[in-house]
Every structure is written in structure tokens, then in C-alpha cells.
Amino acid sequence: MEKYNDGGCCHQVTFIDQDGHRKTSTVPVVQELARQGLTQLPERFIRAPSKKNPIDDDSHSSGVSPKALPVINVAKLRAKWSDPEGRAEELAKLASGVRDWGLCLITEHGISSCVLHGVKDVVKSFFGLSFEEKKQTVGSYGKIDNMGYGRNFVKSEDQPLDWIDRLTMKAAPVGGDEGLNVWPQKPENFRQVTERYVLEARKVLDELLQALAEALSLERNVFVKYFDPTNSEINVRVNYYPPCPRPDLAQGITPHSDASALTLLMQFDATGGLQVLRDQKWLTLPWPTDALLVNVGDFLEIMSNGRLKSPWHRVVTQMEVERFSVALFYNPPSWTEIVPEPVEDSAGQDGGGGFRKVVVGDYLKHFYEISPTEDKQAIMYARV
Numbered sequence: 396m397e398k399y400n401d402g403g404c405c406h407q408v409t410f411i412d413q414d415g416h417r418k419t420s421t422v423p424v425v426q427e428l429a430r431q432g433l434t435q436l437p438e439r440f441i442r443a444p445s446k447k448n449p450i451d452d453d454s455h456s457s458g459v460s461p462k463a464l465p466v467i468n469v470a471k472l473r474a475k476w477s478d479p480e481g482r483a484e485e486l487a488k489l490a491s492g493v494r495d496w497g498l499c500l501i502t503e504h505g506i507s508s509c510v511l512h513g514v515k516d517v518v519k520s521f522f523g524l525s526f527e528e529k530k531q532t533v534g535s536y537g538k539i540d541n542m543g544y545g546r547n548f549v550k551s552e553d554q555p556l557d558w559i560d561r562l563t564m565k566a567a568p569v570g571g572d573e574g575l576n577v578w579p580q581k582p583e584n585f586r587q588v589t590e591r592y593v594l595e596a597r598k599v600l601d602e603l604l605q606a607l608a609e610a611l612s613l614e615r616n617v618f619v620k621y622f623d624p625t626n627s628e629i630n631v632r633v634n635y636y637p638p639c640p641r642p643d644l645a646q647g648i649t650p651h652s653d654a655s656a657l658t659l660l661m662q663f664d665a666t667g668g669l670q671v672l673r674d675q676k677w678l679t680l681p682w683p684t685d686a687l688l689v690n691v692g693d694f695l696e697i698m699s700n701g702r703l704k705s706p707w708h709r710v711v712t713q714m715e716v717e718r719f720s721v722a723l724f725y726n727p728p729s730w731t732e733i734v735p736e737p738v739e740d741s742a743g744q745d746g747g748g749g750f751r752k753v754v755v756g757d758y759l760k761h762f763y764e765i766s767p768t769e770d771k772q773a774i775m776y777a778r779v
């Protein structure tokens with residue numbers, strides 16, 4: 396086995412083990428490993444493929460024609476008076492597409508390319524810093540789950556690690572980070588640029604929540620009513636996937652659904668990492684770099700009483716390619732009680748039903764306690 400040297404560059408992680416004990420461990424910084432130009436994968440990253448989760452499934456990229464993935468023109472959804480017919484068509488596409496996939500690509504959303512490029516620039520500038528500079532400029536916290544630079548989804552000492560470095564910030568509510576230094580101080584404009592994006596993205600997410608309700612023939616505000624401008628939560632997570640020596644053995648992000656209502660994703664520098672499980676096959680999404688992607692999270696599955704389903708997805712690594720994504724997780728305030736929209740008795744399994752009311756904070760606690768799981772288990776908590 397090729398020796399690697401982590402050069403003392405480690406992330407500290409804190410986790411609760413299976414016996415309920417609080418443990419602290421260290422994990423190597425993937426970016427630093429990749430910089431060494433390894434030809435083999437360090438053992439801690441080797442994932443034994445299981446039947447449920449084959450890593451290198453040749454069938455994964457076949458069978459998805461870009462046309463099959465719904466692409467929603469948000470400007471058309473806004474054209475209530477100027478083009479009601481075009482809008483109705485777009486709503487129908489949204490309903491069938493998101494019912495089918497749990498996600499869609501969005502175009503003409505109105506978030507300026509200047510704002511999007513700004514995010515890309517500050518993210519790349521942060522990851523361009525040395526490890527020491529990164530550590531100096533932002534904290535990494537066990538206190539607030541998943542915040543700061545470098546925390547991974549680590550649950551035990553012997554679990555295979557994802558080939559990823561992360562930076563997570565609480566962008567809303569204001570003060571939700573409890574005053575900790577979760578925003579990088581370098582580059583200086585990191586926070587300002589990201590908050591501008593969050594502000595614009597939030598408008599689009601609210602509009603999509605309304606459009607989705609309408610598309611499902613529900614009252615327009617049934618989803619958006621759970622959000623309020625002051626207390627709703629937005630976490631921003633930057634995912635950095637450095638080039639990987641053995642994409643056949645490592646994973647970028649282990650399979651999961653998102654503990655959000657909606658997730659808005661942008662990616663840059665490369666495409667081709669995100670996969671979704673459909674009919675027991677992992678499919679690489681035909682997601683062009685300049686489009687944004689929206690996916691249903693577990694809370695929207697519960698709100699919609701299963702009419703919409705959060706997709707089970709993962710990220711694969713690539714050999715000579717580095718890829719970034721920025722995920723924005725949009726959630727109601729943690730004390731909110733979500734009451735699933737009733738379905739008619741005759742609706743049956745596919746039409747939805749079978750969910751009970753849950754409090755957002757309780758579900759999040761459960762989700763993070765049991766994740767990662769082999770399949771979509773966390774949401775069973777919200778089942779009747």
C-alpha cells in the first residue's frame with residue numbers, strides 16, 4: 396500500500412458513537428492528500444461496494460436522456476398575466492417532472508450571473524488558501540452540528556470516509572450561528588457575496604414552493620406558510636471534491652436524502668458527479684454546469700404527504716477532475732410543526748398519504764442521529 400503523509404493536516408471531528416459516547420477523532424484533509432498526487436487510495440477512503448450501493452456501476456450513466464430530466468423556466472412560472480397558457484404548461488411540467496424525479500433543473504430564475512460568479516470566486520479563493528490559512532480564517536465546530544470548515548459525516552473510527560472537504564455556514568436566521576466564527580474571514584467579501592446569493596435564492600425557493608403546491612392542485616401557500624422571513628433556516632454547504640486516484644473505490648458523498656424542505660444546488664468547474672437512484676440504478680444526472688438544480692428534501696415529502704419524494708442521491712468522484720458544489724438547504728424554523736396535507740382516501744401509495752405531523756427540530760435530531768444509513772430510513776420516523 397502506498398504511504399501517504401497527511402502532513403499534520405487533519406480535521407477534528409466529534410461524534411456520538413453507537414453506545415451514546417461522545418468521541419473525538421481526526422480525519423485527513425482530502426485536498427491535502429490530492430495535492431500529493433497519490434496513485435492509490437488511502438485505506439480509510441476505500442468503500443466496500445454493497446449490492447445496494449455499487450460504486451462503479453457501469454449502467455449508471457446510460458439511459459438518461461437530458462430531455463427526461465425536467466428543466467423548468469422560472470420566468471414562465473412568473474408570467475401569470477402575460478402568458479397564462481405558457482405558465483400552465485410549465486406548471487404541468489413541474490408537477491410531472493418533480494413527482495417523477497424529486498428534482499428539476501431551473502433556468503431563467505433571475506439570479507444574476509454576476510452573483511453566481513461571485514460565489515464561485517469566493518469559494519475558489521477560500522479553497523486556494525493553504526490549510527493553515529483556512530484554519531485561521533474560519534472555525535470548525537462540534538457545538539453546532541456540521542458548521543465551519545472540514546467536518547465530515549463521521550460516525551465511527553472505522554467507517555469509510557467520503558472523498559470531500561466541506562465548509563458549512565448558517566446563513567439564516569441572523570445570529571443562528573450563536574456568534575461563532577463560521578464565516579471565513581478570507582477572502583474578505585466571502586460572507587457578503589454569499590449572503591447576497593442567499594437573499595436572491597430565497598425568493599426563488601419561495602416561488603418554487605408556491606408553484607409546486609399549485610402544480611399539485613393544492614392551495615398555493617400550503618408549503619410556503621411554514622417559512623417566515625426572520626426565523627427560517629438556511630444552511631449553505633460548500634462541497635469540494637478534489638481529483639481522486641480511484642473513483643471506482645471512493646465516494647464523494649455517501650447516499651442520502653436531504654434534511655431540508657428544498658435544496659438549491661449550483662456546481663462549478665466540472666459536472667457529472669451527482670447521481671440519483673432510480674429503479675435500483677444509479678444515474679448520473681445530465682446537469683449542465685451553468686444550470687441550477689433544485690431537489691425535494693424530506694420536509695417537503697412530509698408536508699406534501701408523500702405526493703413529492705426526496706430523491707436518494709450520492710456523489711461520485713472523478714479521476715483528474717475537481718468539482719465544487721454549493722448547496723443551500725431551506726428549512727422552516729426548528730420549532731415548526733409540519734402537518735402533512737391530507738390526501739383523499741382513494742389516493743393510495745403513489746398519490747401520497749401515510750405521514751404524521753412532526754416538529755422540524757425533532758426530525759433533524761433524529762436524522763443526524765441515524766445518518767448515514769444504507770437506504771432511506773430517516774423518513775420512517777414521520778410515517779404513521
Ligand SMILES: O=C(O)CCC(=O)C(=O)O
Binds near residue numbers: 662708
Ligand atoms: O455535490 C453535489 O452535487 C450534491 C451535494 C449534496 O448532495 C449535498 O450537499 O447534500
Ligand SMILES: [Fe+2]
Binds near residue numbers: 651652653708
Ligand atoms: Fe444532498
